[in-house]
Amino acid sequence: MTLNKKTFITFPSPAKLNLFLHIVGRMDNGYHQLETVFQFLDYHDTIAFNVTVDKTITLLTPIPGVDNHDNLIVKAAELLQSYTNCQQGVDIKLDKRLPMGGGLGGGSSNAATVLLALNALWRTKLTTAQLADLGLKLGADVPIFIHGFAAFAQGIGEQLTPASPKTYWYLISKPNCSISTQSVFTATDLTRDTPSIRYSDENIDNYHNDCQFWVIKHYPEVAKLLAWLIEYAPSQMTGTGACIFSRFSSKHDACYVQSLLPTGIESFVAEGLNQSPLHAAIAAVNDN
Ligand SMILES: C[C@@](CO)(OP(=O)(O)O)[C@H](O)COP(=O)(O)OP(=O)(O)OC[C@H]1O[C@@H](n2ccc(N)nc2=O)[C@H](O)[C@@H]1O
Numbered sequence: 001m002t003l004n005k006k007t008f009i010t011f012p013s014p015a016k017l018n019l020f021l022h023i024v025g026r027m028d029n030g031y032h033q034l035e036t037v038f039q040f041l042d043y044h045d046t047i048a049f050n051v052t053v054d055k056t057i058t059l060l061t062p063i064p065g066v067d068n069h070d071n072l073i074v075k076a077a078e079l080l081q082s083y084t085n086c087q088q089g090v091d092i093k094l095d096k097r098l099p100m101g102g103g104l105g106g107g108s109s110n111a112a113t114v115l116l117a118l119n120a121l122w123r124t125k126l127t128t129a130q131l132a133d134l135g136l137k138l139g140a141d142v143p144i145f146i147h148g149f150a151a152f153a154q155g156i157g158e159q160l161t162p163a164s165p166k167t168y169w170y171l172i173s174k175p176n177c178s179i180s181t182q183s184v185f186t187a188t189d190l191t192r193d194t195p196s197i198r199y200s201d202e203n204i205d206n207y208h209n210d211c212q213f214w215v216i217k218h219y220p221e222v223a224k225l226l227a228w229l230i231e232y233a234p235s236q237m238t239g240t241g242a243c244i245f246s247r248f249s250s251k252h253d254a255c256y257v258q259s260l261l262p263t264g265i266e267s268f269v270a271e272g273l274n275q276s277p278l279h280a281a282i283a284a285v286n287d288n
Pocket residue numbers: 018030031032033034036102103104105108138139140141142155156157181182185238239240241
């Protein structure tokens with residue numbers, strides 16, 4: 001008897017923070033021109049892949065409320081398969097830890113992990129630049145996860161200059177509301193004219209999140225939690241929210257404030273990273 005045991009290979013799919021987020025203008029297609037610094041977190045979803053010999057792409061662990069055809073994991077696999085005319089398929093399993101719709105970029109990160117992992121496992125040999133271009137079709141945040149280094153980003157978030165912002169321990173707290181990226185970017189009273197900056201890591205504390213001003217005006221849950229957290233540590237919203245990151249110089253201090261959080265607030269503690277943990281895992285596969 002032959003046992004047909006599947007071999008899954010796993011890769012991390014980390015969260016990102018926007019350490020600040022300025023909106024400096026708007027393009028003709030409605031997309032916003034941003035200036036932001038991305039940093040990664042040592043906290044991630046995990047995605048496992050088993051390559052198959054036919055062309056079927058199967059996500060074995062659907063996300064409740066997200067149809068598999070709309071899942072960025074499936075979309076990324078289909079996009080790479082059709083772009084490279086790859087004749088192989090894959091079974092995929094997702095272990096989701098990142099809160100969804102919180103400004104941590106989980107969906108974009110999942111898409112980037114799929115593109116990088118399958119490019120290695122299917123041996124489709126696209127360059128990082130080609131993968132970032134493909135990823136941009138799926139979301140503005142995908143390229144940063146493909147490149148995997150902390151960066152000052154411009155354009156819609158795809159023009160990247162490497163940066164080395166200080167790394168801290170962060171407490172990430174999610175107010176009890178979810179805010180869609182689109183609802184923030186379609187708001188009439190959002191500030192869109194912050195002057196363009198000449199970025200330097202040393203000046204990062206002078207910068208802010210334009211979306212946060214709008215969100216705290218419209219979501220009292222976020223305003224209340226932010227006001228509470230600011231009493232303990234410098235705190236700011238990431239992306240279009242609703243998650244708030246509070247920075248600490250030690251894990252101990254971050255965990256202490258976490259233990260004091262109001263009941264019912266989802267949270268985790270993680271370290272900031274200037275390199276994505278995904279890239280070491282991809283290098284290990286490419287070396288084999
Ligand atoms: C704002 C940021 C900052 O990192 O993060 P999140 O808070 O969503 O994580 C991102 O730019 C989000 O990137 P991503 O989540 O990939 O956005 P997309 O799927 O491309 O776009 C969602 C919607 O937001 C709007 N959008 C997005 C990016 C941008 N620069 N301008 C926009 O106006 C568009 O209306 C689009 O329909």
